[in-house]
Amino acid sequence: LWSQVLERLQLELSRPTFETWIKTASAERLENNCLVIFTPNPFARNWLQKYYIKTIANVVQDILGYPVDIYITVNQGDEVSDVKEQEASWGFQTQTSPTDGLPQNRLKTTELNLKYVFSRFVVGANNRMAHAAALAVAEYPGREFNPLFLCGGVGLGKTHLMQAIGHYRWEISPDSRIFYVSTEQFTNDLIAAIRKDSMQSFREHYRAADVLLVDDIQFIEGKEYTQEEFFHTFNTLHEAGKQVVLASDRPPNQIPGLQQRLCSRFSMGLIADIQSPDLETRMAILQKKAEYENIRLPREVVEYIAFHYTSNIRELEGALIRALAYISIWGLPMTVENIAPVLEPPTQKVEATPEAILSVIVESFDVSIEDLKGNSRRREISWARQIGMYLMRQHTDLSLPRIGEEFGGKDHTTVMYSCEKITQLRQTDQNLVKTLRQLSDRINMASRPHK
Numbered sequence: 339l340w341s342q343v344l345e346r347l348q349l350e351l352s353r354p355t356f357e358t359w360i361k362t363a364s365a366e367r368l369e370n371n372c373l374v375i376f377t378p379n380p381f382a383r384n385w386l387q388k389y390y391i392k393t394i395a396n397v398v399q400d401i402l403g404y405p406v407d408i409y410i411t412v413n414q415g416d417e418v419s420d421v422k423e424q425e426a427s428w429g430f431q432t433q434t435s436p437t438d439g440l441p442q443n444r445l446k447t448t449e450l451n452l453k454y455v456f457s458r459f460v461v462g463a464n465n466r467m468a469h470a471a472a473l474a475v476a477e478y479p480g481r482e483f484n485p486l487f488l489c490g491g492v493g494l495g496k497t498h499l500m501q502a503i504g505h506y507r508w509e510i511s512p513d514s515r516i517f518y519v520s521t522e523q524f525t526n527d528l529i530a531a532i533r534k535d536s537m538q539s540f541r542e543h544y545r546a547a548d549v550l551l552v553d554d555i556q557f558i559e560g561k562e563y564t565q566e567e568f569f570h571t572f573n574t575l576h577e578a579g580k581q582v583v584l585a586s587d588r589p590p591n592q593i594p595g596l597q598q599r600l601c602s603r604f605s606m607g608l609i610a611d612i613q614s615p616d617l618e619t620r621m622a623i624l625q626k627k628a629e630y631e632n633i634r635l636p637r638e639v640v641e642y643i644a645f646h647y648t649s650n651i652r653e654l655e656g657a658l659i660r661a662l663a664y665i666s667i668w669g670l671p672m673t674v675e676n677i678a679p680v681l682e683p684p685t686q687k688v689e690a691t692p693e694a695i696l697s698v699i700v701e702s703f704d705v706s707i708e709d710l711k712g713n714s715r716r717r718e719i720s721w722a723r724q725i726g727m728y729l730m731r732q733h734t735d736l737s738l739p740r741i742g743e744e745f746g747g748k749d750h751t752t753v754m755y756s757c758e759k760i761t762q763l764r765q766t767d768q769n770l771v772k773t774l775r776q777l778s779d780r781i782n783m784a785s786r787p788h789k
């Protein structure tokens with residue numbers, strides 16, 4: 339039967355799809371009207387499940403003349419039981435099994451993401467204070483930091499911390515009423531209440547919270563009626579000693595069109611900000627993620643991915659997921675070279691040739707091209723080399739190993755740490771910023787197409 343199915347699918351699906359997803363799968367014979375298909379890994383399983391199960395079911399029904407159930411699973415005894423867990427944590431499915439000790443029934447009563455717990459949050463210099471404050475609030479709600487106002491850029495863990503507070507409270511006191519809403523949801527509820535003439539129950543609902551978590555509060559900007567209503571909700575809760583936690587991409591005083599009275603309410607507790615994580619923290623986040631998935635990642639690979647994604651942890655995680663999928667689909671070993679194709683090239687680059695960059699460095703520093711490509715550890719030389727590597731990364735989309743080659747065959751980790759070092763330094767060193775800008779200008783001049 340399976341070979342018949344394969345034949346038909348080959349006709350219906352594009353070649354890459356077939357080769358990648360279908361050909362690697364196998365199936366057992368039919369039992370109880372159920373066809374079990376085995377895939378080599380969880381990623382293939384998820385893709386088949388998500389995109390091709392319908393097609394397969396149709397083909398099988400065509401061949402047999404009656405419908406059967408299709409069940410897709412991973413072809414390794416010990417991995418099968420992990421699949422559910424993996425799906426849950428990779429977010430492939432919304433219906434998840436309980437993890438982190440939360441009983442199933444709570445799932446239905448909340449909107450919280452099961453992954454967003456304290457134990458999965460990596461603490462670094464960038465978020466230490468926000469984390470400590472969140473933990474304190476989770477432990478002693480309504481006491482010290484009320485409201486707790488978390489702010490920071492996109493994808494830096496505000497929602498994660500906020501929901502961790504919710505999970506933690508539930509753990510300790512299962513009966514407490516913990517509401518997590520986005521500002522949009524709050525606004526929509528409000529509008530619906532006005533329409534249905536049910537303001538009374540809207541107010542009762544929100545003012546009954548023990549802990550109210552409101553996400554992306556910056557979107558309240560300019561919504562006068564929402565602000566009005568939220569002001570009263572806030573006051574009622576605050577006066578009753580209930581905890582309010584707010585998250586925003588910027589501090590209250592930088593939200594334009596936020597009423598002054600709300601601004602001052604939002605600032606009366608603690609404003610804790612989250613910065614971009616440094617390389618070390620990014621690596622720790624990837625390590626932790628991999629640990630939860632039972633995947634062993636070579637340090638080199640962790641380093642490489644972490645290096646490429648600096649300011650958004652969601653993108654960092656996305657890159658890891660892509661890399662894992664890619665590796666497992668093609669059955670490749672997990673190496674830097676193999677995952678390079680799925681990582682995004684650096685942004686804000688201007689096309690420049692490696693030669694142009696090297697010659698600008700040679701002209702601007704007291705070094706020769708041989709120095710740059712050689713192994714001298716003299717300070718001036720290695721400084722020029724580091725700047726050169728950094729600029730080559732900025733101005734070209736060469737991979738790190740390729741940049742290493744341009745510098746006489748240096749290891750990609752050398753390139754990486756050079757870039758990281760310059761990136762760090764330029765945050766505090768104004769002179770360096772100026773130097774880099776001048777060098778960039780020269781590189782751009784040198785690279786401009788001439789007739």
Ligand code: ADP
Binds near residue numbers: 459496623
């Ligand atoms: P924000 O709400 O600030 O935009 P999120 O809380 O949605 O960001 O975080 C984006 C992703 O990054 C989530 O999957 C989250 O679990 C993860 N993440 C963010 N910070 C950390 C951290 N310190 N440790 C582990 N995972 C993190």
Ligand code: MG
Binds near residue numbers: 496497498553
């Ligand atoms: Mg968020």
